[in-house]
Amino acid sequence: MVIRWGICSAGKISHDFTVALKTLPAENHQVLAVAARDLKRAQEFAQKHSIPRAYGCYEDLAKDPEIDVVYVGTIHPHHLSHGVLFMNAQKNVLCEKPLAMNLREVQELIASAQNNHVFLMEAVWTRFFPVSLEIGRLLSQGEVGELKLARADFGVPLTHVPRAVEKELGGGALLDIGIYCLQFVLMVFNGERPESIQATGVCLDTGVDEAMVITLKFSGHRLAVCTCTISAELPNEAVIVGTKGTIKVPAHMWCPTSLLVNGVETQYPVPEPTLPLNFINSTGMCYEAEEVRRCLLAGLKQSSRMSHADSALLAEIMDEARRQVGVVYSQDSQ
Numbered sequence: 001m002v003i004r005w006g007i008c009s010a011g012k013i014s015h016d017f018t019v020a021l022k023t024l025p026a027e028n029h030q031v032l033a034v035a036a037r038d039l040k041r042a043q044e045f046a047q048k049h050s051i052p053r054a055y056g057c058y059e060d061l062a063k064d065p066e067i068d069v070v071y072v073g074t075i076h077p078h079h080l081s082h083g084v085l086f087m088n089a090q091k092n093v094l095c096e097k098p099l100a101m102n103l104r105e106v107q108e109l110i111a112s113a114q115n116n117h118v119f120l121m122e123a124v125w126t127r128f129f130p131v132s133l134e135i136g137r138l139l140s141q142g143e144v145g146e147l148k149l150a151r152a153d154f155g156v157p158l159t160h161v162p163r164a165v166e167k168e169l170g171g172g173a174l175l176d177i178g179i180y181c182l183q184f185v186l187m188v189f190n191g192e193r194p195e196s197i198q199a200t201g202v203c204l205d206t207g208v209d210e211a212m213v214i215t216l217k218f219s220g221h222r223l224a225v226c227t228c229t230i231s232a233e234l235p236n237e238a239v240i241v242g243t244k245g246t247i248k249v250p251a252h253m254w255c256p257t258s259l260l261v262n263g264v265e266t267q268y269p270v271p272e273p274t275l276p277l278n279f280i281n282s283t284g285m286c287y288e289a290e291e292v293r294r295c296l297l298a299g300l301k302q303s304s305r306m307s308h309a310d311s312a313l314l315a316e317i318m319d320e321a322r323r324q325v326g327v328v329y330s331q332d333s334q
């Protein structure tokens, strides 16, 4: 059965997500409509991707009765209002990460999904990669013994990108890329709440975090370290250390195509794109799209691999890390 997608915004990630959908069977996924703030840009996007319908405002997409699920690809300060717009129109929603600016907003989105009886998932695409599924299998079967430590880093120079540095556009390393390190650690620790969170960071003149190091302590004397920066290229790897071995995710840990288990490497290539992409390995968003389809066909309102509770815990930890480093958004005082 075909799932009919609507795309909210004609920006960079919306382009890549639409290319990713095209790698999947057309009888399973159809992009039926795109909406942007400007009709001309929506029409250009529609033409480029052979999308039948283009709308010049998001409200018109919300009113389209033939859309099953909306992909929200706007910048993060708008995720709350756009998510609620579509869910109030009884649309299922896959929303880009971070799901919202803080825990309060994430809880509003979850409440909206529950009240409207629709599906909602934060687009933490990494969790649906074959590498992530293999990590889950290795950990559950004790292949590296008992888990002791996890480490992840994500650093790329982004200070030239306005939405990465301007506070009102939701700038800051943690919400943009550090979230991938935290979600990795929480995946490895099976959604467990850490016993303690310690964050250190440096901020730009705009008041957002340029770099952060977050140390998490989990039950049973287990630790995790997350490092993110928007001013330098880091190794961009992740490592899981157990009592009997090591799992390493080489760069790029947020969209991984290989895995080393005790030094033995296996490759997991992503599908080839049909158009040039804005971001590396973006066709790997096909895995999260498949998860959305699976959930919708099963009548599920959330995915167990990236649940509402997972999104809430991520937001809660990011709120605490920002509090310790002193990064405050206008949304925090509402």
Ligand SMILES: NC(=O)c1ccc[n+]([C@@H]2O[C@H](COP(=O)([O-])OP(=O)(O)OC[C@H]3O[C@@H](n4cnc5c(N)ncnc54)[C@H](OP(=O)(O)O)[C@@H]3O)[C@@H](O)[C@H]2O)c1
Pocket (backbone or CB within 6 Å): 008, 009, 010, 011, 012, 013, 014, 035, 036, 037, 038, 041, 073, 074, 075, 076, 078, 096, 097, 098, 123, 125, 163, 169, 175, 176, 279
């Ligand atoms: N999964 C991933 O790998 C990945 C990669 C990059 C980004 N992201 C996430 O995707 C989201 C968008 O990132 P992007 O790089 O695609 O951003 P972008 O291209 O700069 O902007 C995306 C869209 O947001 C809307 N927008 C931009 N600036 C706005 C403003 N000042 N006021 C109101 N609306 C504005 C526009 O929608 P219209 O087209 O309707 O005008 C724009 O096309 C972010 O939340 C980011 O965290 C995810």
